[in-house]
Amino acid sequence: MPRITLDKPTPGPSWEAAQRSERKLYLPQQGGLVSVPVFRRDRLPADIWEKAADANGRLRAMYDDFVAEIARRYPGGALLDVACNNGYFPVRAEQLGMRGCAGMDRRSHHWAAIKVLNNITGTSVRFVNQGYSPVTRGAKVGRRYDVVVASAIMCHLPDPLHFLAFLGSIAKEAVFFWGQMVDSDDYLIAYNEPNRFAFTNKQFPYGFDDNTRLSRGLFRRSAELMGFGNIVELPYRDTWLPAQWYAPHKAWLCMRA
Numbered sequence: 001m002p003r004i005t006l007d008k009p010t011p012g013p014s015w016e017a018a019q020r021s022e023r024k025l026y027l028p029q030q031g032g033l034v035s036v037p038v039f040r041r042d043r044l045p046a047d048i049w050e051k052a053a054d055a056n057g058r059l060r061a062m063y064d065d066f067v068a069e070i071a072r073r074y075p076g077g078a079l080l081d082v083a084c085n086n087g088y089f090p091v092r093a094e095q096l097g098m099r100g101c102a103g104m105d106r107r108s109h110h111w112a113a114i115k116v117l118n119n120i121t122g123t124s125v126r127f128v129n130q131g132y133s134p135v136t137r138g139a140k141v142g143r144r145y146d147v148v149v150a151s152a153i154m155c156h157l158p159d160p161l162h163f164l165a166f167l168g169s170i171a172k173e174a175v176f177f178w179g180q181m182v183d184s185d186d187y188l189i190a191y192n193e194p195n196r197f198a199f200t201n202k203q204f205p206y207g208f209d210d211n212t213r214l215s216r217g218l219f220r221r222s223a224e225l226m227g228f229g230n231i232v233e234l235p236y237r238d239t240w241l242p243a244q245w246y247a248p249h250k251a252w253l254c255m256r257a
């Protein structure tokens with residue numbers, strides 16, 4: 001999620017960083033989870049800050065291109081982002097003319113950030129404080145949306161096919177997916193070791209929620225079976241995050257044929 005500038009034309013403290021000066025990062029070379037200052041210009045060396053600002057700008061350029069393509073194809077449509085974090089996708093979608101947009105996230109504090117963005121930009125994005133549950137295989141979102149976005153979220157879930165079915169059930173016209181995918185036409189699901197980051201201690205099988213990936217073949221076949229027969233890949237641009245890092249990722253707009 002790109003960091004939002006609060007006070008300066010260059011990227012400044014994000015909402016979360018403004019709330020707390022440190023967060024835990026997984027740094028195996030330093031023994032696992034360690035507290036580090038993030039996105040605090042006053043606490044980072046200039047060269048590190050410049051790198052962080054550059055990465056932030058590239059992430060923003062990438063997400064702006066994603067939303068622009070969705071808004072171009074579905075003008076005036078309603079968009080739901082099912083793991084919206086601070087609401088970048090739905091706010092940007094409304095800025096580009098989409099209407100009735102909403103963000104869903106399991107963490108309630110993101111509503112405060114979305115309200116700030118609504119006030120600054122004049123948008124009317126709503127917030128649905130729900131988490132997708134692998135137990136019930138759904139979330140209560142109350143209605144269907146023209147376009148449903150799932151960006152950097154499947155990687156956190158143990159049941160990618162049921163999650164896809166949930167997305168399909170609430171998408172009238174299209175599902176936009178961004179995340180890593182296994183480079184194979186076979187039907188495969190890949191997981192990392194369970195609970196590698198030790199954030200949770202989930203029982204089997206829910207601990208398999210780290211870097212969950214579908215193969216290209218399984219994703220495409222699943223989308224087709226749900227009626228999304230027109231799958232368009234947004235091709236990589238060199239203004240996005242570096243090509244070497246981006247390589248395993250896919251940005252796919254899956255539209256009802």
Ligand SMILES: C[S@@+](CC[C@H](N)C(=O)[O-])C[C@H]1O[C@@H](n2cnc3c(N)ncnc32)[C@H](O)[C@@H]1O
Pocket residue numbers: 001002082083084085086104105106107130131132133150151152153156
């Ligand atoms: C890696 S961030 C991705 C945020 C954003 N979609 C993006 O592309 O930058 C993961 C987000 O998913 C949310 N999240 C994690 N598990 C979730 C779940 N089961 N249901 C809804 N939100 C979830 C987290 O609170 C966090 O805001």
